[in-house]
Amino acid sequence: MSEDKYYRSLTRSIVLIIIVVSCTPLLLIAAIAGYQFQTAYKHKVMDHLAALVERHRENIDSFLREKLADIRVIGSIYSPEQLSDERVLENLLQSLQEHHGGTFVDLGFVNEEGVQVAYAGPFKLRRVNYADAQWFLRAMSNPYTISDVFLGVRGLPHFIVAIRVGGDGASWILRSTIDFVHFNRLVENLRVGKTGHAVIINRDGELQTQSVDKPALLPEKFVELFEGRPEQTISLMPGEGLSAPPGYESFRLERHPDVKIFEDRNPTTHSETIYLATVLKNGDWILVFQQSVHDAFRDLYEARSITVGLIILSACMIGGMAVYLARRTVKRIVQADREKEMMNEQIIEAGKLASVGELAAGIAHEINNPVAIMVEEAGWVEDLLEELRAESTETLEEVRRALTQIKTQGARCKEITHKLLSFARRTDPKVQVVSINELVQEVVGLSEQRARFANIRIRTHLTPELPPIAVSPSEMQQVLLNLINNAIDAMERKGGAIDITTRLEDGFLVVDVADTGEGIPKANLQRIFDPFFTTKPVGKGTGLGLSICYGIVKKMGGDITVNSAVGLGTTFHIHLPVAGGGSLAASEPDR
């Protein structure tokens, strides 16, 4: 259970490491490149917009200047007397309209009192008194004037270009109305994207142009803003002529020093708008370009969402990959751990054998002496009995039987201790290069006699020309004899057959010893190589045979495995490494 937990946490940490290691550079690159790109792009956009605004300002200014210049030319060429003549005005208007399209709507000549003494144009404005009109007041104090847009007498938006004409103390005003539609077009042309458009406002915050779009900010407020009186809702960074709103500090529009930039966030809709403003008409008017931030940086936002999408996609892929890799790695680790565990078990098994071997040797040696004494004593009593031959035959026979029994059991003890000792220390561990087939035949020859008594046939299936193996022949014989004896024991009641096969498999020599006996129950199968494990009746087996075999085969660098089916029989497989050119035998010192 805790192992599962360990592997799960291992999986988790591998997944985390992979994700962190792979995603960190990705995110860093995305963040850095994204920031750089955003800055550059914003700078470029703002630069472009500022250039656009500046160009339009120049256009509008030059438009106004041009119109003013035309009127001034007229004012300087014609005398007030001539200008008071409506026919002259008519002619002038006609030629102006010829050269400037419909820009000049009318021409009027106004005296000091504000009365229009002469008029040429589509409206009947003769004798109209302009004494109270703002433009008139301004015109009287300035050599030339361009008025704000106003509705005036005719009730249509228009503005007036006026100059003061005259000498001798008397002042006349020559005025002309500029076609508003024509002028408006100049501003309307300034359109960028979906929401970017321009308006002109005067210093009082009155709109000087008509616009399809409603301005996001009240013109009055904008003037305040432009004048440098920031309101709470307006984010404005005061600067020297040029202000950079938050987020725009990084770029300074050095090439367009007359353009101010603001940013405003509508607190209710959270929509952000950027404003670019510049002054017109000697500072009377302000040209304001406005565009929603989202619109202005649409491409940037699109690129950003694509990037974010890509990053999310890659992160998902990395995550998936990490999980897959981690699972696979941990699976391998689990497998490796299992293999290690199995190895450990084998080592424990080997260690068990070795320690049992040592213990057995010690005990056997110690027991040998008392057994020897007992046997000798029994022998001595027997010797003594020889002398008492004649007396009381019956008792004598009984004593003799008891002695025989003692001797027999002593002999059994001796056999057990000898086996134990051979288990601990093999008598002849000298390694030689031998042919496995010859060994098998020798052993079969030894066992055949016993097998015949038990009605068992031993059949050999030997693959010819097998490579030689480097083993101790006596040990190998011991192993084979043990297996054959076990097989015979397993079939003693019913008889049967033992098949011994030698073959080559995966670079190992394999000897199979198969019997047709009763098989080994599954519960016993795991314990058959344990020392002292036996199913034979007391006195018949020591339980050491197979563990001796196991120890010998393992020591040779081989392996011994068993397949068994209850009722069908048992097969032992001995895997032995092929001799490496007989070097083992050569290096073995001669004893």
Added chain:
Amino acid sequence: MKDIRVMLVDDEVPFVDTMTKRLTKRGLDVVTAFSGAEALEKLDGMKGVDVVVLDVKMPGMDGIETLREIKSRFPLLEVIMLTGHATVETAIEGMKLGAHDYLMKPCDIEELLGKVKEARDKKARHEQKIIEAKAQSIVLRRGD
């Protein structure tokens, strides 16, 4: 048979006792010792021991050491090693050092008897040869 004098050397006193009884009953002249040192001491002061039956594993001076000492002091004396199974290799080593043979404990009395006789015969043969050689040398000297 009476003419064979055997020395039994083993630290197991009951074993030596019983063996002595049995071998004596079979007509052997048995001398006993319970350690290597004792054996050497007795051999020094005693003439006519033919065969030593020597246990390999003894406390103090072990069988191999004792054997080496016996062989250096009494080269003609035949030794039979008596061994537990675990010390067979030592016994074989002993044979390389000049022991006549080895026996495994618990040993069969008849087998022991046979080996003792063999050893005695071998010793007798050796002595015979030595006598002959001596006679020859005398003969040769006389011929000078």
